[in-house]
Amino acid sequence: MTLHHITSTRRSFLAGAGLIIGFSLAPKIFAARAFEGIQAGGGEALSTMNAFVKIGTDDTVTVLSKHIEFGQGPFTGLATIVAEELDADWSQMRAVHSPADDKIYANLAFGLQGTGGSTSIGNSYEQLRKAGATARAMLVSAAAEEWGVPASEITVEHGRIKHAASGKESGFGALASKAAKQLPPAEPKLKDPQNFTLIGKELPKLDTLGKTNGTAVFTLDITADNMLYATVAHAVHFGAAVKSVDDAEARKVQGVVDIRQVPQGVAVYADNTFAALKGREALKIEWDLSKAETRSSDELAADYAKLFNEKGLEATNTGNVESAFTGNGVQTLEAEITFPFLAHAPMEPLDAVFIKAADGSVDIYNGAQFPGMDKNTAAKVLGLDPGKVRVNTQLAGGSFGRRAQFGSPYIQEAAAVFGATDGSRPVKHMWTREDDIRGGFYRPMYVHKMRGAIDPDGRIIGWDQAIVGQSILAKADLDESSVEGASNLPYVIPNLRVISHNTTLAVPPLWWRSVGHTHTGFAVETFVDELLEKVNKDPVEGRLALLTREPRHMATLKKVAEMADWGSQVPEGRQRGVAVVKSFGTYVAQIVEVSVADDGTPRVHKVWCAVDCGVAINPNVITAQMEGGIGYGVGAILFDAITLGEGGKIVQSNFHDYRSLRINEMPAVEVAIIPSTENPTGVGEPGVPPVGPAIANAWRRLTNSPVRRLPIVSVLSA
Amino acid sequence: MVTFKLNGQERSFDGDPETPLLWVLRDFEKLTGTKYGCGIAQCGACTVHMDGTTRRSCITPVSTVDGSEIVTIEGVTGKEADAVRKAWVAIDVPQCGYCQSGQIMSAVSLLQMTPKPTDADIDGAMAGNICRCATYHRIRQAIHDAADILEG
Numbered sequence: 001m002t003l004h005h006i007t008s009t010r011r012s013f014l015a016g017a018g019l020i021i022g023f024s025l026a027p028k029i030f031a032a033r034a035f036e037g038i039q040a041g042g043g044e045a046l047s048t049m050n051a052f053v054k055i056g057t058d059d060t061v062t063v064l065s066k067h068i069e070f071g072q073g074p075f076t077g078l079a080t081i082v083a084e085e086l087d088a089d090w091s092q093m094r095a096v097h098s099p100a101d102d103k104i105y106a107n108l109a110f111g112l113q114g115t116g117g118s119t120s121i122g123n124s125y126e127q128l129r130k131a132g133a134t135a136r137a138m139l140v141s142a143a144a145e146e147w148g149v150p151a152s153e154i155t156v157e158h159g160r161i162k163h164a165a166s167g168k169e170s171g172f173g174a175l176a177s178k179a180a181k182q183l184p185p186a187e188p189k190l191k192d193p194q195n196f197t198l199i200g201k202e203l204p205k206l207d208t209l210g211k212t213n214g215t216a217v218f219t220l221d222i223t224a225d226n227m228l229y230a231t232v233a234h235a236v237h238f239g240a241a242v243k244s245v246d247d248a249e250a251r252k253v254q255g256v257v258d259i260r261q262v263p264q265g266v267a268v269y270a271d272n273t274f275a276a277l278k279g280r281e282a283l284k285i286e287w288d289l290s291k292a293e294t295r296s297s298d299e300l301a302a303d304y305a306k307l308f309n310e311k312g313l314e315a316t317n318t319g320n321v322e323s324a325f326t327g328n329g330v331q332t333l334e335a336e337i338t339f340p341f342l343a344h345a346p347m348e349p350l351d352a353v354f355i356k357a358a359d360g361s362v363d364i365y366n367g368a369q370f371p372g373m374d375k376n377t378a379a380k381v382l383g384l385d386p387g388k389v390r391v392n393t394q395l396a397g398g399s400f401g402r403r404a405q406f407g408s409p410y411i412q413e414a415a416a417v418f419g420a421t422d423g424s425r426p427v428k429h430m431w432t433r434e435d436d437i438r439g440g441f442y443r444p445m446y447v448h449k450m451r452g453a454i455d456p457d458g459r460i461i462g463w464d465q466a467i468v469g470q471s472i473l474a475k476a477d478l479d480e481s482s483v484e485g486a487s488n489l490p491y492v493i494p495n496l497r498v499i500s501h502n503t504t505l506a507v508p509p510l511w512w513r514s515v516g517h518t519h520t521g522f523a524v525e526t527f528v529d530e531l532l533e534k535v536n537k538d539p540v541e542g543r544l545a546l547l548t549r550e551p552r553h554m555a556t557l558k559k560v561a562e563m564a565d566w567g568s569q570v571p572e573g574r575q576r577g578v579a580v581v582k583s584f585g586t587y588v589a590q591i592v593e594v595s596v597a598d599d600g601t602p603r604v605h606k607v608w609c610a611v612d613c614g615v616a617i618n619p620n621v622i623t624a625q626m627e628g629g630i631g632y633g634v635g636a637i638l639f640d641a642i643t644l645g646e647g648g649k650i651v652q653s654n655f656h657d658y659r660s661l662r663i664n665e666m667p668a669v670e671v672a673i674i675p676s677t678e679n680p681t682g683v684g685e686p687g688v689p690p691v692g693p694a695i696a697n698a699w700r701r702l703t704n705s706p707v708r709r710l711p712i713v714s715v716l717s718a
Numbered sequence: 719m720v721t722f723k724l725n726g727q728e729r730s731f732d733g734d735p736e737t738p739l740l741w742v743l744r745d746f747e748k749l750t751g752t753k754y755g756c757g758i759a760q761c762g763a764c765t766v767h768m769d770g771t772t773r774r775s776c777i778t779p780v781s782t783v784d785g786s787e788i789v790t791i792e793g794v795t796g797k798e799a800d801a802v803r804k805a806w807v808a809i810d811v812p813q814c815g816y817c818q819s820g821q822i823m824s825a826v827s828l829l830q831m832t833p834k835p836t837d838a839d840i841d842g843a844m845a846g847n848i849c850r851c852a853t854y855h856r857i858r859q860a861i862h863d864a865a866d867i868l869e870g
Contacts, residue, residue: 347814
């Protein structure tokens with residue numbers, strides 16, 4: 001039996017363990033944690049200091065991460081913050097996912113438990129510093145009691161508790177159980193950041209080892225005795241419903257156990273994954289398209305453009321835009337930019353394992369980005385009290401926004417699939433890559449219309465931008481996430497207007513790594529570049545002159561220009577482009593060097609990147625997120641689109657037609673982190689927005705053609 | 719009945735002979751280090767070694783592995799595997815980690831055949847392995863580092 005294979009004995013054991021949450025967390029819960037593959041320390045002998053910190057008799061410190069680990073680094077980052085205030089040694093630190101609890105483990109930026117908006121470090125910084133400092137104070141208090149010495153004479157360093165005068169010394173483990181019984185201080189004393197010894201250091205990540213030998217356990221790796229494997233046949237049109245099913249052939253497939261209709265499609269249950277897939281393949285389904293989206297992407301774009309003539313929702317309107325464009329000698333520039341739907345395509349498609357315990361309660365194992373919401377949703381679908389459902393968050397194979405869905409529609413499907421059985425067998429429900437690519441919840445399609453006005457002295461005096469697309473939050477009024485980055489334009493332009501037009505489609509929208517900045521960053525940074533070119537200003541100098549109110553934008557831009565030796569000779573056949581975007585409180589400036597490859601497509605050789613994310617908790621993680629964000633952004637901007645073809649049918653289906661960047665296309669990346677004492681902000685998303693416009697700006701200089709439609713290759717092949 | 723050697727041990731499979739090796743490994747052998755990513759040999763997450771070379775297990779019917787020797791991430795050993803793991807850990811290559819078994823199996827195979835690979839060799843051997851976190855920058859570095867470790 002492997003650690004992640006659940007036998008019935010262990011299952012009933014778990015059923016009890018999951019009920020105990022929060023401050024009263026009993027060691028038993030760690031039985032469940034073992035399925036993560038990333039081990040908590042301390043075996044069963046753990047003492048609870050508070051909701052976030054446990055200490056084992058073996059001196060290990062386990063941090064309970066309220067945020068899901070899917071590569072962006074919260075296990076390491078949150079453990080660093082705790083270790084700093086605890087004066088622990090890095091080698092003793094461990095991290096696991098916390099249980100699902102919307103109160104104790106709330107994201108302080110959201111008010112419920114959830115990971116997103118690059119908030120993991122920012123919202124946890126003070127909370128986990130206090131958790132670490134509290135645990136330290138309790139250890140010190142326990143040592144004082146044990147040794148009969150004043151607490152004020154006790155020091156803690158690298159995981160050792162010492163009393164110099166008496167020569168007494170101890171690790172954390174020996175005092176942990178006594179410490180857990182101490183009264184926590186009302187207001188723990190925090191360190192002066194100048195005395196930080198771990199924060200700001202290049203510490204190795206906590207989750208690397210298991211991810212290099214196959215032992216890290218993801219949801220898809222969880223198995224249980226007598227488990228069913230389930231897949232669902234979905235429509236290839238959004239908004240379609242099942243009209244009729246002929247499952248005769250599917251039922252003949254060896255290993256297929258049952259077939260049931262669920263609201264999301266037709267579920268096939270089998271004894272193994274291949275049988276489930278083969279059974280699904282053999283289904284004959286007729287779909288009702290009467291409520292489906294039947295317009296193609298081209299038709300949608302044409303319909304979107306018509307909205308520019310309508311009034312729209314005013315996001316910002318300062319100065320007098322109309323008169324700025326009609327003044328004497330004013331030059332104008334116009335652009336219309338079309339952005340496609342984008343799928344997130346995390347490496348691990350959506351999946352979940354449902355197991356019913358003897359008492360009728362249910363354990364769910366999944367990559368829960370909103371664990372509390374997943375729990376409540378599953379409870380509703382299964383007709384259970386939420387207290388009878390436990391969400392056991394697992395390591396997830398990427399997300400990029402995909403696993404954070406209001407109302408948990410994926411869990412609705414998985415729960416419906418489980419609920420359609422008698423519950424006697426555990427069910428693993430998985431999406432295939434095709435389900436993922438065609439599953440909707442895309443970065444919405446947008447069309448931007450831009451107008452710029454330049455006065456006779458060459459000053460940019462007017463900026464008029466209209467944005468058409470779905471509201472990710474499905475709002476009827478202004479959705480800030482449709483206009484963020486444009487409505488709060490960092491550039492000082494006296495007459496500024498940004499208008500938003502919401503559209504309604506049957507294609508479900510979702511945030512995609514960096515949300516509104518995926519398109520506003522591109523539109524703003526390419527358009528300002530063109531305006532500056534029109535008045536013969538250098539892209540860096542010209543931006544700096546317009547950023548007078550934004551010192552942190554200026555500093556990152558200056559830093560990246562210095563790194564790239566901006567203005568120096570660029571190799572023959574190459575051009576450079578620059579962009580600077582603030583997103584989620586983090587400032588990122590990038591310079592790219594691009595040439596035209598033999599096949600006529602852009603070849604991105606190098607990216608220089610400067611980032612200001614306040615206090616740098618772990619430079620290793622920050623640099624990795626910049627590298628990864630750049631690669632994710634380059635792939636999307638060059639290659640990616642989800643297209644609705646004729647009649648609204650989804651065109652793409654897998655990685656052959658929804659391209660991912662590959663190693664031979666990855667640019668060299670150089671990252672610099674701006675030293676800062678500001679509160680830390682996130683890094684999971686902010687690396688993405690600048691790279692697209694920087695590439696487009698270089699491409700315009702190389703080819704004299706501005707990029708008006710994404711992905712860039714769609715124009716080249718058209 | 720199909721019989722093959724899996725990580726050095728004799729194994730047999732008497733289910734549907736069309737079953738891809740990937741699902742035999744994961745569902746029947748409970749070796750879950752080998753991942754599903756696309757099912758059509760586009761992403762490389764399912765990479766294993768079959769008779770000494772890389773193989774996309776998601777499109778390999780188990781009937782075709784009869785008599786073969788299969789090695790997965792759980793069983794890969796030798797100086798190249800040791801060097802690759804050491805290099806991977808040293809610079810924290812993985813982010814989400816889901817594709818990394820496949821990346822490592824491809825990298826080990828590359829170094830077995832080309833102990834001192836150039837960037838072009840790396841591109842050639844690794845372009846079939848997608849990493850959506852785009853850890854490519856560090857994968858390249860780690861392969862060069864592993865080659866240095868092997869050189870001693």
